[in-house]
Amino acid sequence: MTDWQDLTMPEFEAFREKSRTVLLPVGSLEEHGPHLPLGTDLFHAWELARRVGKEHPVLVAPPLFYGVCRSTREHPGTVSLGGDALRALVKDLGREFSRQGFSNLVIISGHAGGTHMAALLEAGEALLEELPRMGVAVVNILDLLREILMENPQLVRTKGDSHAGEVETALMLAAKPQLVKGTAPEEWPTFPKYILVRDKRRFWPGGVWGDPANATAAQGEEILRLETRRLIRVIAALEQMEQEEQK
Ligand SMILES: [Zn+2]
Numbered sequence: 001m002t003d004w005q006d007l008t009m010p011e012f013e014a015f016r017e018k019s020r021t022v023l024l025p026v027g028s029l030e031e032h033g034p035h036l037p038l039g040t041d042l043f044h045a046w047e048l049a050r051r052v053g054k055e056h057p058v059l060v061a062p063p064l065f066y067g068v069c070r071s072t073r074e075h076p077g078t079v080s081l082g083g084d085a086l087r088a089l090v091k092d093l094g095r096e097f098s099r100q101g102f103s104n105l106v107i108i109s110g111h112a113g114g115t116h117m118a119a120l121l122e123a124g125e126a127l128l129e130e131l132p133r134m135g136v137a138v139v140n141i142l143d144l145l146r147e148i149l150m151e152n153p154q155l156v157r158t159k160g161d162s163h164a165g166e167v168e169t170a171l172m173l174a175a176k177p178q179l180v181k182g183t184a185p186e187e188w189p190t191f192p193k194y195i196l197v198r199d200k201r202r203f204w205p206g207g208v209w210g211d212p213a214n215a216t217a218a219q220g221e222e223i224l225r226l227e228t229r230r231l232i233r234v235i236a237a238l239e240q241m242e243q244e245e246q247k
Contacts, residue, residue, distance in 0.1 A: 002053055004061045019057035020242070021104040021235060022097045024090075025049040026120065028067035028111035031075035033164035033187075033208040036172050037179040038077040039065065040164070044141060045110030047175040051228040056235060058106070061097070064089065067109070068116035071191070072163075074200045075207050083119040090123035094134065098127075104135045104238050108231065112142035135242045137234055141227065148226045155222060158211040160188075165210020167223065174220030186211035 002015060004022075027042020037043065042065050049060045069080040081089075094105050105127065107120055117140055124136040145167065149156060158166040164184065172180050189204040197203060 002057075002059050003050075004059050015059060016101045019059065020102050021058045021106065021239060022061050022102045023049045023052065023058045023106045023108060023235075024061045024093065024097075025063035026067060026090075026107055026109040026111070027063060027065055028069050028078075028080070028113075028116065029065055030067075030069045030072050030078045030080075030111065031164075031207045032168060033184040033206060033212070035181045035184045035212065036164050036168060037176065040168055040172055041067070041110030041141075043110070043176050043179075044168070044171050045108050047171075048110075048141070048224060048227050048231060049108055051224060052231050052235065055228065056232045058235060059102070061093070064093075067111045068113060068119055069111070070113055070115050071200055071204065072207065075204075083115060086116070086119040087123045087126070090120060091126055091130075094123065094127040094136070095131070098131050098134050103133050103242055104137075104235070106137045106139065106231075106235055106238065109138070109140045112140040135238050137238050139231060139234060144227050144230050145223070147230060148223065152226065155219065155226075157214045158186075161210030163207075163209035165208060165212055166215045166219075167210070169212040169215035170217070170220035171223060172220065173215060173217035174224055177217060183212045183215070184208050186213065 025045035027045055029038050032040040046063050053060045066081045068083050068086055069078050072078045120138050124138045127134055127136055156166055161167055187206045187208040191203045
């Protein structure tokens, strides 16, 4: 496993001979119900990045703790960036990674909100346009999980489980058990369709979307194992494309 911030300058130079791929874990600082830590999304993405780093030569960049949060903005503990700030930050980091000799950037986001993902995708597209030798992948954990559940539907019992529900509780029981404070009642928010609401907590008081009751650490461990495998496949495909383009 290789964390950028832990290396010395000569170690960094030596690593660059082995791999040109950098992984940027992105999270959000956001309420995750009464039982999960505010950093859940980042802890998930970072844990996954580090597991990938143990099996595949990639450099794990210091993570980005903040993201764009919309529906949890009014809940205590949520801190959101604006889309402009996130785009600018990811673009600057991508340019710097490229200047330091990396040609593949894999953004792995533990937060999957639509506005957040749009900012990451736009930043990725801008980097492609600006840096002809740079390959970019933007992965959100919810998409990885959907793919996993198509092949392993028995892994999660709650249908439509999303925020701070069975999956995220299981993941935190595996990755950060000391930060899990029991469980929480199931909750199924009903926001009005099309209409943007100012008082978001009125429609989502508890901050859970799903049912955490069934979550286990073993389940979280299995999800992380399968996510690691899938993400390594994405990275290998990106690296393969880079090699083909250089021929
Ligand atoms: Zn989350």
